[in-house]
Amino acid sequence: MDGVLVDSETYWHRFEDEWVFAAAIEGGDPAHEEVTGMPYYEIYDYLDREYGTTVTKDEFVAAYQDRAESLYGEDVRLTEGIPALFDSLRAEGRPLAIVSSAPQSWIAIVRERFDLGPLDLVLSAEDIDEPGKPEPHIYERAAAELGAEPADCVVIEDSLNGIEAAVRAGAYTVAFRTTHNAELDLSRAEVVADGPEGLRRVFLGSE
Structure with missing residues (x-):
């Protein structure tokens, strides 16, 4: 679905730049492709293991869930054709x-x-x-x-x-x-x- 049926990856990448990689990890410079395509709750586990995290998994999951509602309900567009x-x-x-x-x-x-x-x-x-x-x-x-x-x-x-x-x-x-x-x-x-x-x-x- 993401990135194929709808252009959601563009919005998720922006969310990663503005919050996930900027505030939710302890340090480092992850690339989007490291986590794109993974289940969001497993993204936390990966980032925690590779970069350290500054938020709990519950906080991380809640942030993704909050963003998803408007992202899919308002922002994304269907791929042409x-x-x-x-x-x-x-x-x-x-x-x-x-x-x-x-x-x-x-x-x-x-x-x-x-x-x-x-x-x-x-x-x-x-x-x-x-x-x-x-x-x-x-x-x-x-x-x-x-x-x-x-x-x-x-x-x-x-x-x-x-x-x-x-x-x-x-x-x-x-x-x-x-x-x-x-x-x-x-x-x-x-x-x-x-x-x-x-x-x-x-x-x-x-x-």
Whole structure:
């Protein structure tokens, strides 16, 4: 969802610059790609281990939850062409799933606001009792829920952690390149889709 269906990574990166990296850690200079794609409650664990933290995990989680409401409800915009792409894939009989590190409550805001349904599966990292991205468990679970092998699934990811999770699960991985990850090496994915037009070419072979 984040960074693929909606442009939320831009806003989360700003939140990280203004509060997470500026006030919630003891020191150091984390890069956005270190944490992008991870479940937000695991971001705390990572930062605490690597940089030290100045807030409790409860305070950290609460700050993310507070920001999420307006971020998804007001700020983000839907990626151009997503409804048409979804309609085309449904017409071909392909199952569609959102598999996200975001909680179900955040996903629900986006689904309702942009009418992203019907879907065959909506799976959040909070739904599985396993570590989140970059570990492969969420994509392995998603494939199982859909009655498929990971190798028969196509995953669209924008973050290094997400790409790593999909590749390690054995899925065919498409990296979605957009403004927030324009400078990152996305070569772990099988193919890189440049923007909405690139996604359409990958899936439908056309503009």
